[in-house]
Amino acid sequence: MMARILIVEDEEKLRRVLSLQLESAGYEVETAGSAEAALRMSDRANLVLTDLRLPAMDGLSLLQAIQRQNARLPVVVMTAFGTVEIAVEAMKKGAADFLPKPFSMDHLMAVVRKALEVQSLREENTRLKEELGHRYRFENIIGSGPKMQEILASVLRVGPMRTTVLLCGESGVGKDLIARAIHHHSPRSAHPFVKINCTAIPENLMESELFGYEKGAFTGAATSKPGKFEQAEGGTVFLDEIGDVPTAVQVKLLRILQEREFERLGSNKTRQIDVRVIAATNVDLRRALEEGNFREDLYYRLNVFPLTIPPLRERAEDIPVLAENFLRKFARELGSQVEGISEAASQKLMAYHWPGNVRELENAIERSLLYATGTQLQPEDIRLDHAPRRAVPGSAGNGNGSAIVNDFLPEGVSLEEHEQQLIREALRRAAGNKSQAARLLGLSRNALRYRLSQMGLE
Incomplete structure (x- = not known):
């Protein structure tokens, strides 16, 4: 009906x-x-x-x-x-x-x-929740806990639709795998899946990379070239780190989402496009809205079906299964004699906070196999990168919760001055490369540009 x-x-x-x-x-x-x-x-x-x-x-x-x-x-x-x-x-x-x-x-x-x-x-959301007791399995995606079951159930439901999906979560949680799973469970699975890392493309090349260009559009454009969106015709475009897209390009993305059309760089010919868009971000887009670095209308177009992928520390029940899976994978590749993980080693893995999420766990298992001497991984075989956790204001104090100022900010330096010093140092280490400096600071490129403009350095 x-x-x-x-x-x-x-x-x-x-x-x-x-x-x-x-x-x-x-x-x-x-x-x-x-x-x-x-x-x-x-x-x-x-x-x-x-x-x-x-x-x-x-x-x-x-x-x-x-x-x-x-x-x-x-x-x-x-x-x-x-x-x-x-x-x-x-x-x-x-x-x-x-x-x-x-x-x-x-x-x-x-x-x-x-x-x-x-x-x-x-x-159908209510019906799906009743089915969450069933363990969904996807190629390369493992999750037996309730949080991942809910994510995978959502993938199954949204996959067959054309609906735009926004994946949120920290770096290393597996947003790329979830995006590929959505594409795999869609009618577009026989068509291209094109991933676009918005951070990796220089700002002055992003428009031509995404939308293509015509011969003579700029110096060196000897021939016409289709962009990433045209390459994905009939399939799915995965825009990773969408928060780093410059404002000028955001306007064209909005048009593709709204009108399903665009023009190549240097052309007046309007082209129709049939693609599904999945976007991902590890930054707070609402903060980017407040800073004026992200268009409000584009945000609401992208945020039709948001999925937040939980960090590994919030689903510790999945760590042993993931670790066993990575062990089998690398044991075959390395020719290792290790066949399993001891209970004590498993407990050590579950006690760690995994700031790098699933990607860090995968690297840790590969590294641990190189140290192992028996048929099971033992706690001493597991070499973890004990990077300091991000400082929390008030965590260091005098016993009553108040922070010790000398351990929090350099003496005689305000918060604004300290932030500017950090930004200048990041730019120095990155030799002026804004994208690299933004990564050192844990910011999106647009967020760094906003701070530079406030400092008068843009």
């Missing part, structure tokens, strides 16, 4: 045009000329398509009223008045998407399909 869509529009002609378009696509359609009438009909709808400017009660008020009645009912807002900021405000208040007027019928259908896909995901 096709979904039922409720159109709320006070202009009768447009209401009729939208109704005919959706009915021709097989949807059941109901229409209302006011918000008050829509509220009486919304309980029969699977999706509401409403104008923001309505008589009496406006579209934002209607959105909030519908959410009070049924928080799961998706609402797509249309607006020809005001600015995009109004539409972003609607998405903050729970709108599934927005359509800036005038819009094409193809754009309308794409937005409706996406909103219904997300609704389907939410409706």
